[in-house]
Structures are given as structure tokens and as C-alpha cells.
Amino acid sequence: MINELKGNDQSLGDMIAELNKELNSKQLVAATTTSGPVIVIAGAGAGKTKVLVHRVATMIMEGVNPGNIMVVTFTKKAASELQERLFELIGEPAENIAAGTFHSIIFQKMLKRFHGHRFFDDIGLDISQTAILDESDSKKLLNDAIDNLDEVDKAHISNENWTPNDIMSVISAERSKGNDIKAFKKTFDSSQENDRKKEISAKIWKRYEALCRQSNSIDFDDILVVCNQFFKAYPAAAKEMSNEFNHLMLDEYQDTNKVQMSIMDAIARYHENIFVVGDEKQSIYGFRGSDINVILGFKKRYPNSVQIEMDYNYRSKQNIIDLANVCAENMGQKLSNGQMKRGRKGAEKVATPIMTSYNNEGAESFGIAKRIRADLQKGKKGEDIAILYRKRASKSSIEKALLEMEIPYTIVGDTAFFQRAEVKDATAMLRFIVNPWDTIAGIRFLNGAKIGISGDTIRKGMKTGGVGAWAHLQLTSAKRLAAKKVGELGKKSSAANKASDLLLILENVRKSLVSSKTSVDQKIDVLTRFWDLYLYDSVSKNLKSTSAEDKVAEKNGRLQNVETIIGHIKRELEKGNKPEDIVVDLELLSEAKSNDKDMTKRVRMMTVHASKGLEFDDIYLVGADNQNMPDKGSSSREIDEEEERRIFYVAVTRAKKNLHISSASKRLDKGVEVSVERSLYSDEVRNNCKQGLKNNKAAKVSRTPRSANVGF
Numbered sequence: 001m002i003n004e005l006k007g008n009d010q011s012l013g014d015m016i017a018e019l020n021k022e023l024n025s026k027q028l029v030a031a032t033t034t035s036g037p038v039i040v041i042a043g044a045g046a047g048k049t050k051v052l053v054h055r056v057a058t059m060i061m062e063g064v065n066p067g068n069i070m071v072v073t074f075t076k077k078a079a080s081e082l083q084e085r086l087f088e089l090i091g092e093p094a095e096n097i098a099a100g101t102f103h104s105i106i107f108q109k110m111l112k113r114f115h116g117h118r119f120f121d122d123i124g125l126d127i128s129q130t131a132i133l134d135e136s137d138s139k140k141l142l143n144d145a146i147d148n149l150d151e152v153d154k155a156h157i158s159n160e161n162w163t164p165n166d167i168m169s170v171i172s173a174e175r176s177k178g179n180d181i182k183a184f185k186k187t188f189d190s191s192q193e194n195d196r197k198k199e200i201s202a203k204i205w206k207r208y209e210a211l212c213r214q215s216n217s218i219d220f221d222d223i224l225v226v227c228n229q230f231f232k233a234y235p236a237a238a239k240e241m242s243n244e245f246n247h248l249m250l251d252e253y254q255d256t257n258k259v260q261m262s263i264m265d266a267i268a269r270y271h272e273n274i275f276v277v278g279d280e281k282q283s284i285y286g287f288r289g290s291d292i293n294v295i296l297g298f299k300k301r302y303p304n305s306v307q308i309e310m311d312y313n314y315r316s317k318q319n320i321i322d323l324a325n326v327c328a329e330n331m332g333q334k335l336s337n338g339q340m341k342r343g344r345k346g347a348e349k350v351a352t353p354i355m356t357s358y359n360n361e362g363a364e365s366f367g368i369a370k371r372i373r374a375d376l377q378k379g380k381k382g383e384d385i386a387i388l389y390r391k392r393a394s395k396s397s398i399e400k401a402l403l404e405m406e407i408p409y410t411i412v413g414d415t416a417f418f419q420r421a422e423v424k425d426a427t428a429m430l431r432f433i434v435n436p437w438d439t440i441a442g443i444r445f446l447n448g449a450k451i452g453i454s455g456d457t458i459r460k461g462m463k464t465g466g467v468g469a470w471a472h473l474q475l476t477s478a479k480r481l482a483a484k485k486v487g488e489l490g491k492k493s494s495a496a497n498k499a500s501d502l503l504l505i506l507e508n509v510r511k512s513l514v515s516s517k518t519s520v521d522q523k524i525d526v527l528t529r530f531w532d533l534y535l536y537d538s539v540s541k542n543l544k545s546t547s548a549e550d551k552v553a554e555k556n557g558r559l560q561n562v563e564t565i566i567g568h569i570k571r572e573l574e575k576g577n578k579p580e581d582i583v584v585d586l587e588l589l590s591e592a593k594s595n596d597k598d599m600t601k602r603v604r605m606m607t608v609h610a611s612k613g614l615e616f617d618d619i620y621l622v623g624a625d626n627q628n629m630p631d632k633g634s635s636s637r638e639i640d641e642e643e644e645r646r647i648f649y650v651a652v653t654r655a656k657k658n659l660h661i662s663s664a665s666k667r668l669d670k671g672v673e674v675s676v677e678r679s680l681y682s683d684e685v686r687n688n689c690k691q692g693l694k695n696n697k698a699a700k701v702s703r704t705p706r707s708a709n710v711g712f
Helices: 002-007 012-019 025-032 048-061 076-090 092-096 102-111 116-122 135-147 151-160 164-176 181-185 195-214 220-233 235-244 258-268 292-296 318-329 361-377 392-404 421-434 439-449 455-463 469-485 494-514 520-534 536-540 548-574 579-591 641-652 680-688 706-710
Strands: 038-042 069-073 098-101 247-250 274-278 306-310 354-358 385-389 409-411 603-607 616-621 655-664 666-669 672-675 694-696
Touching: 012 048, 025 048, 025 306, 038 048, 048 069, 048 076, 048 247, 048 274, 069 076, 069 102, 076 092, 076 098, 098 102, 102 220, 102 258, 116 220, 135 164, 135 195, 151 195, 164 195, 164 220, 164 258, 181 195, 220 235, 220 258, 235 258, 247 258, 258 274, 258 292, 318 641, 318 655, 318 680, 354 361, 354 680, 361 385, 361 392, 361 616, 361 655, 361 666, 385 392, 392 409, 392 548, 392 603, 421 439, 421 494, 421 520, 421 536, 421 548, 421 579, 439 455, 439 469, 439 520, 455 469, 469 494, 494 520, 520 536, 520 548, 536 548, 548 579, 616 641, 641 655, 641 680, 655 680
Parallel strands: 038 274, 038 306, 069 098, 069 247, 247 274, 354 655, 354 694, 385 603, 385 616, 409 603, 616 655
Antiparallel strands: 666 672
16 A cells, blocks of 8 residues: 555645544544654553554654564564554564564564573573473473472472472563562562562472583573563663664553563664553453553653544443443543543444343352343344353353353353363263273273273273273173183282273163163163263362362352263253264264354353453353452452452453343352342442443342252
8 A cells, every 4th residue: 555655646745644544632642653762551342453554554654664673562473463454554574573472572583582581501501492382381391390399398398389380470570670680589578478489489499400401491580581681681682672673553552561571672762763652451461470661650760752542442332441441431541531422423222331230140040041032032042142250160050051041152362161080981981881882981981980990091091902992891801701610719810800880880780771661760870970980080180279268169069060961961852862872962062163153153251351352242241240350369469459449340341232231149169159239330330320230139030040050
């Protein structure tokens, strides 16, 4: 497009105006303010990516060399989208722009090119051969560092139930501030009991860092710390980089942490051509180390900066915008009044946001599922509907209701119901009962059954021409029969005895399931007893919780999931479906493989954090109570009510057409039903958004899901 414009007999001003003719007045100011420090407050649905693209194009048209422009994004996906849109607009020059994440740009553009080898030599790394650790390798080295502690420290970790993730969280929090071990130690207060965790973390950190250096590797957090230290040790390198990248642009600035701020400021101080775009009202990643004070303090660090407010929302209906504005009005940390305006003018069919209070968590789940099913029956696509929750614990109840009502769904950024270990085990069990030749199912079942025959052993044997799971059981059982004939039964292994018993029980269970004379209740009873006999103990394996109380709750949750899958089988049998047909259906659900056409039918489920940057026609925000919003489920951190309010704000601004906010009077907390009250944030909206808000004091729900008896 730029070449086309340059080919016309137009002034530069006319060409830039033609390039940006689709932008509104606020977007235009942001795209054409191309020098000096600029902060753009881009509200939800304000079109910030479009502005970033047009601003780069405008700078190039004004004569800025594309190679002098650096655009920093927070994800590879965002960087790719930016460059693709740039290429559509400006063609080949887009390929010369340095666009990428902090880590990719810092490591490739900064440390490797601008004398970083000198600093890497100082800290014991060869930059030409340094490897970046992935998460799994990083965890292995951290565990090695923990193993290196003395017995006293190990005992303290065990007594306090600290996990490697807990230790890494402490280290990551310090690195996000730009601190190294030396700076971290200065924060210790020997009079404080909780500083014992800091002291042990510092020991682990020191050993972990030494292990990284020995393997000539560096992890993602350390890249930022090292770069920040590099610029402090060699300020000339920052100036040299500033000369090359004399125009900096940073996306999602509200999610920046202090070490990222320090790095960018070190480069920008020499020219101050720094353009940041973000929305302080959507700063929700404090748990990852982001610091809202970075965006709030931009104007203080750059006194001559220009602030531009892009407050037109092109995403949501007016009533949703009104609700979001009430939420923003109650925020204490903001750079403007935060009031959005509807970007699209003209008549529109306004759907009223709905706030619904349910009696309990089960009623909430069923009420939401019932609404969604009705919408799907009217022709809505599942991909246009999203269910958002603050805590992952909330999704189990919703998921089970969707399963019962046969509503297709997919979970974004988490493990779906049919992908959980205990559910896959129960599914494999049924597959193996109905289809004994299904060796894959047999291997999974045997790995959990503990009869002395490992599924992994069968898998290895198959690689060298061995037999499948069922045949292996028969061969093992045959050893028992042979021993019985010669009177040596006691000398044979218990595996042979158990294999023989298992084959007999499997055959009886199979006959019961396929028999027309056996009632559904009898079939389910037989299936349940078979699971209790062989797989009950498997639910206690690899529990992720730390405290004894949490482990009990986690185990109970797994047991409830198994009861749910057995309940699903029961309902299918009641419909008259044959066991072999149920198996096929479960295989498809368990594999979770579907083509794009099928995916359009699936409702999306995700945390509010995972929804950031996305938008949907219909949003169901569940759990708007004082246990979930603000999240009071973690005793390891202080509750930041301002950030929690921003999380609520992000959730409601994902909605384009319809918004449903729900709460329950009673909710499960670690397996125990407790009474809860509505969220402070939903009450703020309820009390101040009297126009354009439908308030259901009590939902008229005909029943709770059948699976309510398994704990939700």
C-alpha cells in the first residue's frame, strides 16, 4: 500500500492521511504521534493492534528505517499477527522490523549482538553456545539443587510442605524486580520467622544458578536479569543499542514488570522515542510479577510524555459497556476516568446483562448449562460462547453439568474432564472389559491395577514381537494352571494367580454388561465393584496438593470424577445404548480429536486470565461470590482487591453481545459446602447500574444435575 501511495502525486501529509483514513480521531493521534515518549491508554476493544500497525507504517512513510524500529509483544502469537498485518499494509519493509517477545528480542538482538559476550564471560557462560532451558529442564536442575541442601533444611521444607514450585515462585518474584541473589539477601530480616523460607530459597537459588552455569544454560527469567545487569555494567552497550533501535514500541504495557521496565528505559533514555500502549484497568498478572506501578509511573519517568486515551469500544453492546464503566469507576488505581464509549453508532438490538443468584453450586451449573443448550438449539455456535471462572476449582461443577446435558465443550489452557488420569483410567477399564483385544486400553488399565503385571512391560515386549495385553494375561495365567497340575501352585508367582483371577472376573463382568437379563443398576453395581477392586488405589497416586487436608480434598475430587464417568455410562445404558457403542463414544471423547467443523460447535471454558485478549458473543461469568472474586482460596499471598476488581473488569469486557453473571449462596470449599455472599464487585455493579441490568434474585431451576450427589 505504501508503494501505491508513494506512486501518486500527493504530499506526504496527504499520503499519511490516506493511509490512516479508517482510524478514529483518538487512534489517528496515536498513530501519527511518532516521536518522543507516548503512553496510549487503550481500553477494551479499542483497536490497539490496528494502531500499532498503522503507527509503524506511518513512521516508515515519514522516512524511519524499518531496521531502527523495535516492537515488543508479550507472546509469539501477538508478534506474528503484528508482522502479518504489517506485511499486508507495507509489504517487504515489515520483515526488517525487530518484532518479538522480551525474551527473544533481548537474547537475540541485545545480548548476542551488543557485546553481551563480555558480560557472559564474567558470569561464566559462553554466549555462542548458551542454551535456553525449557520448563522441564529447569525443574530438573531445581530439584537437583534442593537435593543438595543439608538435612536440616530438607526437613524444614518437608515440615512446611514447600514444593519446588513454591521455591521457584519466590525466586521468580525476585527476578521480576531485577534482583539477583545478592540483592535478594539484603531483603532478609532475621527477626521474621517467615524469612526462613527466603533463606532456604536463596541457598537453592545459588546452587541452581551454579548448575545452570555448569551446563552453560540460562532460563527465561534469568535472561532478563542478566540483560539488566549487563546494561548496568556496560552502559555504552545500552547507548549503542539505542542508536540502532531509536524507536521503541511496547504492547500490553500494563503487564510489564520492573526488570522489563528497567531494560527498556536503559535504551530509551538516549532518545526517549518510546511508545507504550496498555490499559491499567486490565493489569491482572501480579502473580507472575507484573507491576501496575510500571504503567502508572510512566509519566513520572518521562515528564514530557504525551498521554492519549483510546476510549471507543468497538467490541461490546452499550449495556455491557455501561456495566464495565461502573466497575472502572470504582477502581482506585487508574490513569483516566476509564469511561468507555460505544465505537459503533446506529441502532442496535440491546441485550440486557443478566445477574443471577442460585441456591447452590449445582443449581448454578445446571442453570448455565440449560441456558446454553437453549441457545445452541436456536442456532448459536458453541465457539461464540465462553464460560469464565476465577478459579479452576469452579470448572468441575460446570463441566459435569455440560457433560450430562450433552453440550460439546473444550477447555482452554487446562486439562479437560476426559483428559484427567482417573477418567482415562476408568474409560480404559470399560474399553478393556468390552474389547479384550484393545491392548492400549489394557496397558493403561494394568498400569493402575497393581496385579504384578505392568502395562509398560507389555508395551516393551510388543516392540520385540511380544503379545498384546489380553494374550499376556492368558499366558501368565497358564503358568498357574500348569503349576496346579504338578502340585507346585504355591511356588508360582502371585502375578500368575492374580492374572488368572482377573481373567475370570473380566469374563463375568463382560457377560453381565452385555446380558439383556441384567438390569442397568446391576450392571453399574458390577462395574463399580470391579473399579473398586482394581483401580481405587490409583486415585491416590501423584497428588499435587501439599497439606493433608488438601490431599484429602483432591483425592475426593478424583473419586467424584470417576463417579461422574460411571454415571455417564449408566445414563447411556438407560437410553438403550449397547456397551460397545458407549465405548466408541468414550474413545472419541477421551481422544478429544475433532476437525475444525466440530470445534465450531464446542463451548469454550477457561479462567478469566486465559480469556485476556479474547472476545465472545456470549460470556457466562460464574462464581461471582466473595470466595472467588476476590479469590480467598490461597493463604500464600495477600489479596489485592484492586487487582481482583480488574480481573472482574476483564471478564465482563470479553462479552460482545450477551453477558451472564452468576453466583451461588452455597459453594464447595475443599469438599465442604459453605455459605458465601455475592462478590463486592458484582454488588457495585448491581447497586450502580440500575438501568440496563436484569437482576434475578433466585433462579428458577427445575432440578440440579444428577451428578450433584458426587459432590458439586
